Amino acid sequence: MLHTPPLRIALVGDYHGQVLAHQAIPRALELAALALDCDLAPVWLPTDTLRQASDLDGYAGIWCVPASPYRSTAGALTAIRHARETGTPFLGTCGGFQHAVLEYARHVLGWHAAEHAETAPMAELAVISPLSCALVEETGLVQLRAGSRLAAAYGTPHALESYHCRYGINPALQASLLAGPLVAVAHDAAGEVRAVELTNHPFYIATLFQAERGALQGRLPALVSAFVRACQLKQAQHAGQPA
Template sequence: MPQVIALVGDRNDAVTAHRAIPRALVLAAQACGVELEARWLPTDGIRDDRDLAGYDGFWCVPASPYRSEAGALRAIGHARAQHRPFLGTCGGFQHAVVEYARSVLGWADADHAETSPDAARAVIVPLACSLVEVAEPVIFSPDTRIAAAYGVERIEEGYHCRYGLGPVFREVAFGDGALRIGAVDSQDDIRAIEMRDHPFFVATLFQPERAALRGEVPPLVCAFVRAVADGATAGREAA
């Protein structure tokens, strides 16, 4: 029986990442020897946890604002709380930050500046320099899951985004808590986060899936697929 991954987002084949992600999962599944099925899960189709049942993993994909921010946040929160493997890229990174700020830090007013430009507590803010269709170095934090996936200290990855992590979040969210910094850029701006006590919860501002369009297996996607497979196996053994 194949493992089923929900692609949380509003599919648009004009979006480069939306074309790349299914290909990335196929390449990763082949490389890992895993039988996999990916299903698009529109954000406006997520109304309660029943809409999230039956998925072994969740990938919150780029191209926000989503049709339903509430739907995207519900899927992210479900993956976090239920210990389902989660990958968020670009918009998925941004909304993982918003969900964590609201649900874990207890900041009910935490928001995204793209949809709430006048928010009193914006945890996602406009980047000082837009990262639309550019590639930049990414430096991995030692002893993190993302560093283990890539197996190198630094790499160059591509972006398509105008928003990133706000200083109000960085000042409070990291340290000895559940969240840690997975990667930074050459200016020490955070480009990836992950959770410590979770089977796999990683979010990146960059888009590793784009490697699939060059015929390459994205290392982080392969690590995500392995986590999904391991979680499904553990669930069957516990049943």
């Protein structure tokens, strides 16, 4: 019998035990491992320890987690860029969503002056800006784009999700940012973008909402399950094994 090593999942972010999302993420991964009958080995990687792409070698997936500002924006962007350029399954939630957009603006669109308003409030090119209405401990319905990987993960056209954030995509730059291959795949009731994905990547999804919180109620979050499944496929392909 072939031995399949545990899936190593990089949890990129600065762990804080009081953050609900950080409490939920290990439980969400446990539920996914049980459902998919696989062994997971999640590893928390503080952002200030990530200095080069090789620091992410050997991971089957990368999850950029909530609770920003991070200790090192550069470290978070290094991890996100590595996932984007290598085809490594990527999930970004809340702060991970914001930094995925920032990384794309800088390194794909070539907007080298792009900034996050939380860490650079006076920036002229803030691709991430304060939300018109902060979403702190809020819950809302999101409409999922038909045909998207996100919609396929949920198997439904909409979902009820929780937030704890104050920043999102700058509306003035949204059209240019999301002209493709990064595209909007979820909107709230007011039409505001709440999730994006890369159409030219095997699995690259970032959400402003925190789907992982469902695990705190004992529910397997569909998005986390889809992410772990993508990690399984990636590892199997790398090992030359059937998925």
